[in-house]
Amino acid sequence: xxxxxxxxxxxxxxxxxxxxxxxxxxxxxxxxxxxxxxxxxxxxxxxxxxxxxxxxxxxxxxxxxxxxxxxxxxxxxxxxxxxxxxxxxxxxxxxxxxxxxxxxxxxxxxxxxxxxxxxxxxxxxxxxxxxxxxxxxxxxxxxxxxxxxxxxxxxxxxxxxxxxxxxxxxxxxxxxxxxxxxxxxxxxxxxxxxxxxxxxxxxxxxxxxxxxxxxxxxxxxxxxxxxxxxxxxxxxxxxxxxxxxxxxxxxxxxxxxxxxxxxxxxxxxxxxxxxxxxxxxxxxxxxx
Ligand SMILES: Cc1cc2nc3c(=O)[nH]c(=O)nc-3n(C[C@H](O)[C@H](O)[C@H](O)COP(=O)(O)O)c2cc1C
Numbered sequence: 001x002x003x004x005x006x007x008x009x010x011x012x013x014x015x016x017x018x019x020x021x022x023x024x025x026x027x028x029x030x031x032x033x034x035x036x037x038x039x040x041x042x043x044x045x046x047x048x049x050x051x052x053x054x055x056x057x058x059x060x061x062x063x064x065x066x067x068x069x070x071x072x073x074x075x076x077x078x079x080x081x082x083x084x085x086x087x088x089x090x091x092x093x094x095x096x097x098x099x100x101x102x103x104x105x106x107x108x109x110x111x112x113x114x115x116x117x118x119x120x121x122x123x124x125x126x127x128x129x130x131x132x133x134x135x136x137x138x139x140x141x142x143x144x145x146x147x148x149x150x151x152x153x154x155x156x157x158x159x160x161x162x163x164x165x166x167x168x169x170x171x172x173x174x175x176x177x178x179x180x181x182x183x184x185x186x187x188x189x190x191x192x193x194x195x196x197x198x199x200x201x202x203x204x205x206x207x208x209x210x211x212x213x214x215x216x217x218x219x220x221x222x223x224x225x226x227x228x229x230x231x232x233x234x235x236x237x238x239x240x241x242x243x244x245x246x247x248x249x250x251x252x253x254x255x256x257x258x259x260x261x262x263x264x265x266x267x268x269x270x271x272x273x274x275x276x277x278x279x280x281x282x283x284x285x286x287x288x
Contacts, residue, residue: 238265
């Protein structure tokens, strides 16, 4: 979700709100200038923005949450999900699933400070085993601090591996969550995938890789669209809007980032990507 990505999304009305990627909070409360820089791309179109924070220190996270809300965020989401090795080493992200009291302390502290804002969490369904969700979900629910919980059905250990029928885990997670809405995450690439989550009892679907493979996916999930673009036409069209946006504001352009998008859209092993990755900076921006 770079500034160029957000702007292209806004131009095509592809979302009606944002849940930002995580903002890492580690040692101090950053200056407003830094926080504004993070928020700005999401706020360009006046859409509601929920900022995701990641960290381990309840009072520091609370201070940053207050500041983000002061600067315009409509809500705060806590990342208890990230499986990156570096993040886990620092005890943050998915590592917090192993410290339920600390997770609860963090969400309660933020809710106390911001009683009127939307407060939520993003988790994986366990660290080692998905049965850990039997303790994690009730503890989060009992905190009475959360408006919803986003749940990626894989455990931290499973990272992004294939988990046959893993999505079915969300059925028992929804039951454990009682009144707290569960927004399901993981492997949503089509309307059928999203509908499956609703059938399992989820209140919504959270898509990540799917919007790069089909940038119109969220839009198509939300609207009955008569003349849908095929995913391939959607990718080409979205890429052309990224190019147009970057041409109109050159500081938004990064060849490396565009190649990263192309690799996610068409696949790093695709013929298309092998043609794109040899293009120089200018040719990639002009490629049709
Ligand atoms: C490149 C990338 C970056 C991600 N960054 C975040 C993040 O900042 N915060 C978060 O909660 N999840 C993040 N995720 C995880 C997704 O939100 C999601 O739970 C996971 O990818 C499974 O869903 P998917 O199959 O729709 O991708 C990221 C995923 C990818 C692929």
